[in-house]
Amino acid sequence: MVAEVIQRNEARRRARCPPQFCAKCGRGGPDVRLVQDHIVGLAAGGLDVVANLQWLCDNPCHAAKIKREQAAGPPRILGARMY
Numbered sequence: 001m002v003a004e005v006i007q008r009n010e011a012r013r014r015a016r017c018p019p020q021f022c023a024k025c026g027r028g029g030p031d032v033r034l035v036q037d038h039i040v041g042l043a044a045g046g047l048d049v050v051a052n053l054q055w056l057c058d059n060p061c062h063a064a065k066i067k068r069e070q071a072a073g074p075p076r077i078l079g080a081r082m083y
């Protein structure tokens with residue numbers, strides 16, 4: 001119960017203070033635009049929750065991920081490729 005509350009507060013804190021670095025390549029700084037990304041895309045059945053969010057640099061990491069997801073085509077039946 002208490003642990004759940006702490007976890008929720010931590011999740012809120014993280015959502016308010018985006019990290020300064022790309023989760024994939026680690027780049028950061030004023031020249032790097034970070035975008036919030038769903039680790040498992042919503043189209044692939046990913047949830048819109050903090051645990052499924054990460055910050056990626058707009059280019060190339062996020063752009064490459066979008067391209068990969070588009071190349072993979074429509075999602076298969078839920079659960080088939082999750083793990």
Ligand SMILES: [Zn+2]
Nearest residue numbers: 022025057061
């Ligand atoms: Zn990156």
